[in-house]
Amino acid sequence: MESNNDITLDHRVIYSIIEDHTRVLDLGCGEGELLYPLVRDKSVRAQGIELDDKAIQECVKKGLSVLHDDIENSLREFPDHSFDYVILNQSMQEVKKVDYVIQEALRIGNKVIVGFPNFAYIKSRFMLFFRGRAPITGSLPYLWFDTPNVRFLSITDFKLFCEEKNIRIVEAHYLGEKEIVRFRPNLFALNAVFVLTNR
Amino acid sequence: MKKNKNEKIDTNSAGVVETQYYTFAGPGMEFKFESGDALGPITLAYETFGTLNEDKSNAILVLHALSGDAHAAGVHEGQNDTGWWDNMIGPGKAFDTDRYFVICSNVIGGCKGSTGPSSINPVTGKPYALDFPFITVADMVHAQRYLIDYLGIDKLLCVAGASMGGMQVLQWVASYPDRVKSAIPIATTLKHSPQQIAFNEVIRQSIMADPAWREGNYYEYGQPEKGLSVARMIGHITFMSDQSMEEKFSRRLKNDKFSFGFDADFEVEGYLRYRGANFVKRFDANSYLYITKAIDYFDLSGGKLIAHGKAIDTRIMVISFKTDWLYPSYQSQDIVRTLKRRHVDATYCELTSTYGHDAFLIEVEEQTTLVKHFLDKTYNGYLVTGKYGIK
Numbered sequence: 001m002e003s004n005n006d007i008t009l010d011h012r013v014i015y016s017i018i019e020d021h022t023r024v025l026d027l028g029c030g031e032g033e034l035l036y037p038l039v040r041d042k043s044v045r046a047q048g049i050e051l052d053d054k055a056i057q058e059c060v061k062k063g064l065s066v067l068h069d070d071i072e073n074s075l076r077e078f079p080d081h082s083f084d085y086v087i088l089n090q091s092m093q094e095v096k097k098v099d100y101v102i103q104e105a106l107r108i109g110n111k112v113i114v115g116f117p118n119f120a121y122i123k124s125r126f127m128l129f130f131r132g133r134a135p136i137t138g139s140l141p142y143l144w145f146d147t148p149n150v151r152f153l154s155i156t157d158f159k160l161f162c163e164e165k166n167i168r169i170v171e172a173h174y175l176g177e178k179e180i181v182r183f184r185p186n187l188f189a190l191n192a193v194f195v196l197t198n199r
Numbered sequence: 200m201k202k203n204k205n206e207k208i209d210t211n212s213a214g215v216v217e218t219q220y221y222t223f224a225g226p227g228m229e230f231k232f233e234s235g236d237a238l239g240p241i242t243l244a245y246e247t248f249g250t251l252n253e254d255k256s257n258a259i260l261v262l263h264a265l266s267g268d269a270h271a272a273g274v275h276e277g278q279n280d281t282g283w284w285d286n287m288i289g290p291g292k293a294f295d296t297d298r299y300f301v302i303c304s305n306v307i308g309g310c311k312g313s314t315g316p317s318s319i320n321p322v323t324g325k326p327y328a329l330d331f332p333f334i335t336v337a338d339m340v341h342a343q344r345y346l347i348d349y350l351g352i353d354k355l356l357c358v359a360g361a362s363m364g365g366m367q368v369l370q371w372v373a374s375y376p377d378r379v380k381s382a383i384p385i386a387t388t389l390k391h392s393p394q395q396i397a398f399n400e401v402i403r404q405s406i407m408a409d410p411a412w413r414e415g416n417y418y419e420y421g422q423p424e425k426g427l428s429v430a431r432m433i434g435h436i437t438f439m440s441d442q443s444m445e446e447k448f449s450r451r452l453k454n455d456k457f458s459f460g461f462d463a464d465f466e467v468e469g470y471l472r473y474r475g476a477n478f479v480k481r482f483d484a485n486s487y488l489y490i491t492k493a494i495d496y497f498d499l500s501g502g503k504l505i506a507h508g509k510a511i512d513t514r515i516m517v518i519s520f521k522t523d524w525l526y527p528s529y530q531s532q533d534i535v536r537t538l539k540r541r542h543v544d545a546t547y548c549e550l551t552s553t554y555g556h557d558a559f560l561i562e563v564e565e566q567t568t569l570v571k572h573f574l575d576k577t578y579n580g581y582l583v584t585g586k587y588g589i590k
Contacts, residue, residue: 040581047544056548060569063576065514067535067547077539 007037009180010089010115013173013193017113018044022084025049025109027071027101028091031058039064047083049074072097075104082108089115089193093149099165106198111170115193118174120154120186138177139190155186162196171195213248213273213282213289213296218312220244223345230307230342236332240321243346244269244312245304248288249296251350257578258352259294260343261303262360262367265434265490266482268311271303272296286563293563293570298578299356306367307342308334308490310483317418317483329415334489336363336497340370347378354378356578359570361385361559362526363490366497369534372513373504381514381577383570386523386559388530389537390498395525398437399491405429406484415485427484428475435474440522440555500533505541516546516573518566520558546573 007015011034018024020042026035029048032055038044048066050056059066067074071091086109088101093116095101105112117139118124124135134144142149153161155174162169173193174185181189224230224239231237246269251258261271263283272288274281282303288294294301305313308331316331347355358371358379365387372382388395406412409426417423439447448467463469505511515538519531528549538545550565552558559566 045544053548053551057565057568060516060546060548061572063572063581065544065546067539067545068549069532069535069547077536079540079542082539082542 262364264362316485359383
């Protein structure tokens, strides 16, 4: 069994949110690092969506069900409320049609878990403001010309988005490097994890 | 499909196997075809690899493609020809015969030991020829179900196959969902497209246009060799990709210069002629007609794969190949879309390969990884090791 230290904080947060025996769809599931413990420990009925061949093979090695597809094209056929949770962790910022994907996720899942890097993290602000450089941080580790990210947002941005789209935030978790951030998250959190439902 | 020519000594060979025969549907219990016709008795040729466990929970049915047969792996006594999926079936291989009991049967309507148009009609003492009932993929699966019943297997651990074998896999899920724990359809489709039907029609016409076909009654005279070999040449073009043909033949000449005649100048021409000529020796022309028609009739689209309102707990893994233009990936994605609509636990992987449709016989490594682990989890489930949570 992995020790707690091997598992990233966002995964531990999401792991603790999801109840036993639920149906979970993970959009951009990678090698199944998040789904595997859920299936193993919580008898979750899991489905992953992933585009990378190698990652798919790793998922299958873990015994996970995974579909080779990109996130935007993968959602249409799922009937309403097919899942208890639809997870969009560290993959929303790589999606072009964010609005569409979140609306579809809310249609096919009872709850949607969104995890993303906070662009307004203090080190990002520092790098941009004082050094005049595009930020590189623990949660946004890429150089500008080599990033898979196409959307850059802060925690405040996302809250406003939910407000405007009439999406209810059921839970909000703000994550630092090793622990939960409670004070001024838009400044001090590296990552955020939101649980959303339709209003 | 072509045979795997493995020249190295295979230490993981399924070993020496013998074709077995099961006959059913005797007098008064004729086999009912989807067409409404009935016929009996019916024999299926089959081979098995590995050992059936005590509770009969480790049986895998492997289903062959258009021109395949029951000889899926290993060798026959005193012969060198390995089975058509020898690189996938054997000890330690994808379908690990140390753990699983693998069954492969020749389809009904075939010509490799199962009852088909070239079999002797007990009433007339002559081959059935075109008196043989028309077959469908559902008939193939229906006949296999008799065999699985006979072997005493209540629930198959897995049904797996590519191309027409994949259609049978899907038909098993449609016809007997409660009897398959998992399914692996590879490089296949829910229904034959007009393009696929068109190729098969040209294949059939080339056989039937040969005067030696004699309306199917050629058995006393020998096969309609010309027509059948052209039919197979068409098939082989569709099994390869533009890229794999470039790599295999390019524009290389058999001799150094053009003949300025209609001999086979190019290597690709020689290859097709060789394949065609070889096929005539091993496959019955009428069986080719019947089986191509069966797959043209195949259509499990529009809710026919899973009956409406019925939930199935079969795990399904769909595999396609990027350069396969005979059964393109979009057709596998159609299968996946159907499964998503019906809440079926599904895995889909489009594998990178340059080999076109033939890839299912050639791309062993990635298929092995996928199949091996998929079967393992289907068979053993998850080992629960403990929990972790947030502190």
